Amino acid sequence: MKNTLPQIKNRLGLVFFPAYDWAITPDHPEREERLLYTHDQILEEGLLDLPGIQEFKPELATEKDVARVHICVPNVTNLATTSHLISAGGAITAAKKYLDGLVDKAFALVRPPGHHAFRVVHGNRGFCNINNEAIMVEWLRTTYNPNLKIAFIDTDAHHADGTQDIYYHDPHVLHISIHQDGRTLYPGTGFSWELGGPGAMGMTLNIPLPPYTTDEGYLYVIDQLILPIVQEFKPDIIINSAGQDNHYSDPLTNMSITAQGYARLNQKLDPQLAVLQGGYSIEDALPYVNVGIILAMAGLDYSHLREPDYTPSRSLQTVKVLDRIKKVTEQVRYYWENRQRLVSNEFQHLEDDYYYREKQIFYDTDYISEDQKEIVKLCSTDNCQGHLFIESVGHHLGRTGHQVPIAAVILPRLSCKECQKTAREKYAKYCASKQFHHVYLQDQVADEYIHWSQN
Amino acid sequence: MIIGIDIGGTHTDGVLIKNQQIHQTSKVITDQNNLTTSILKVLDNLLLNQDKDQVTRIVFSTTLTTNLIAQKNYPPTGLIMIPGPGLNPDWLKIAAHNWVISGSIDHRGRQVTAFNQEELNQLQAEIQCAGITDLAIVGKFSTRNPVQEKQLTAFLQSSLPDRLRNIQLGHQIAPVLNFPRRVQTTWLNTAVYQEYSKFAASVQRSVLERGITAELFLLKADGGTMPLENGLSAGVETIKSGPAASIMGFLALTGTDNRTSLLLDIGGTTTDIALLIGGIPLFEPEGVQIGNYNTSVRGLLNRSISFGGDSYVYKDQTGNIRLQSKRIGPAAAFGGNTPTLTDALVITKLMSKGDREHAFSAFEQLTENNDPNQIITTARAIIQQFYQIIASEVEKLLNELKQRPVYTIHELLTDSELKPEVVMMIGGPANALLPGIAEFLDLEPVLPRYHHVANALGAALARPTLRETLYADTEQRFYILSGKDEASGKQSINHTQKNNFTLDKAKKILLDYTTSLAVQKQNPVCSDDFVEITFEESFNIVRDYQTRGQIFRLEAQIKPGIISDFTDTFITKTNSTSPLSPERRVKP
């Protein structure tokens, strides 16, 4: 007769918030019961009774927490509803419990997700309004240590274009997105040549995988590419943006990962923090994948976990697909190893070490098309991250057909006195120009977020 | 006449209620080896010169199950698990004989893997070989579909006729989600079955032998009663009925006080902490813990700390005088040798009984100081230490409650913080400690009358409780009611009903079912007015942008409460319009 509880290697904090009273629309994949079956599975497995696994209630992120990351047009209140603030707040709670030493790891099982939300937000795109994980990281850096080195590993099947955008110029953040090839899936980006801004080349890495990648192919990338890179980068915190739409049963993608694969990849990545992203096979995948991630994070035996229709052959990879995966791996490794010598061809060199690019962003849910100009300063002062000017026009393609031109000045938390002065002057100039409906100053140094409106 | 008997670890208390008043009380030492003797002693004391025919109801709160589990006093009991995929189930092999067999049900109650007949044959041979008669069968998600638990039972009963006298099924004993708790609860219930039957039979027989024909009830962990014969199949529900009796005692004694109340029950070695909100006790979120076992038995929320009147006072290595969470013997003021918290109360004259000189000399020896003023100061400090211990435990409990998760935006935004307004205390030193602790916690003190027999009174006046659930899945066209009745289990929704099976319809089914159970309990106090829906959720099942059906999840209950006919007598009014007699309320 024994009664020895399963041994937990890592104390794990869970922030579980299924938002049972919130949906984008009644039949949208991002709807009330998305985490219902996951919840049932977690309860039935009795995971919350295990000593060392602790559940925490999410807090609400504040307007300032959001403004630290986003330029919300017209303002935070209009774009971030309570559900978004709880989801972002849940990520903050997870980080807080980890940094307070209450747990060794934490998993924010919250919805709606955030990784398609860019720095500038004109509306909802890819089911996301605000970027939960970026809001969490900026909260961490503001509250604990501005010098934190962060590695994001985004394992959602879709390219993490939003998080990539927010950290494109930040040399302290390594952002790795592994996803289904953009030529075959929304949002159509995330090619290996997207490597970061001129001041942070190689700090953005994209690993586009062919459709039908299985556990074998995925774990090959983790072992051969990601783990050595992360080891070399030496981050203070590893964050897994844990999307679950790579699962073989997901209705929106064409990947073939199993719950076992998810548990194993999480165990290998060994993240301190994980934040849920997409995943819409809510009955056949999510219950098993989430339990797998929880078991892996806590360091528990997950060998008995499998989907009802799992067979070991599901984990194997055909030679042809594996060859393509190996080629992508080589390509990305080459970029990483030569990152000091890379020259950005996405950005045009202007005078005074300013760089320039234009991009177009489409908001599928809210039907908005955005034209954005990004002007980034590469500062020669030691440890200065320069500054950033953004001019953007949101074309609302719906019935109203109106346009919203805005400008924003971004001052990263590590910027020199000179940059701070230039940025503030630019903000005043933007306001005076009368060309924009809204002008924003995101001053992370002073933790001050200002908004000027034409009327 | 009504009788309540609380069989505690050291004492058995009884109270006889006649003409809506406490007519007689009795206290004897509990004979742990023969609980029936203790019960009969109390009964005889209570019924001296009374007309036994007038007794209509006797309620027992007993530590029997708790003791059986603590002493591992049960026959070798088997456990068959059908865990399906998930967490490695090896740690749940808590029985003398454990089997893990294949077969599985998923979260929507669909059978995913069927049994393997060869495996079943092997299992049957092994059970025969083990020679056991008591067996628990528990499947994962059996609450969503009990088919495999039932199928296995039928197979074993037909292949091993007459051998298995006591088979208990997880979906009946623990009908809420949580497989490990279902395993532990069902197995414990199976294990205590034989001893419990003996106890119930012996109590029934002895009561009858004394010519008493009253209905007999047991108090459950949730502060409700069940008929004694139900205890046979639900023995595990009586664990922790002691603290439940105490909370129900508070409820009986303070009746209509609807303020948020902190309850302290101080004994010799422990102090129990509980809460009443709007006159309703709180439940443990998942279920009651007993020893190392986590069960899904619904129980009243209670935190026990190992400090009480007999906690002794000692000098630590740095020379500080401290209160220790142990009992060495009785207080010096009451014939012991070691200074205790009670002695500190006697020294500071908070307690008028007891030998004050003895208390002083015990403190003198410890502090090596015979200045009476100095000793009084030390005694005060010890009492303050006790207040501090209580205060931090209360804070911990309130914090825990604050962290209780919620899953909707609405709940998160409307969640309000719990703030007790009054503190109520029962137990030996309650009189002496209440004013001070109330001042320390900045709460209004309420000292209930009859606080020395609160537990027995709580048992006597508790009414039946129920908690039943309904889970419906209209896409798969079934619903499941919790419980062991014929009406419970999986029911199908026929094709024509499918579209009419709404949340309201589900509610009605659950309310009717719960009410019918309440009536079956044959208790006049249990009218359908008491049945309430406590939880309801509905979800659309959407596939390919089409709604295929709904999932409904509901819970109904009869919450714990006091038999209404009797409350008035015991109310301690504390509202400002009716001034309190000093007997009822102590001012700080």
Ligand SMILES: [Zn+2]
């Ligand atoms: Zn995705």
Ligand SMILES: [Zn+2]
């Ligand atoms: Zn600079």
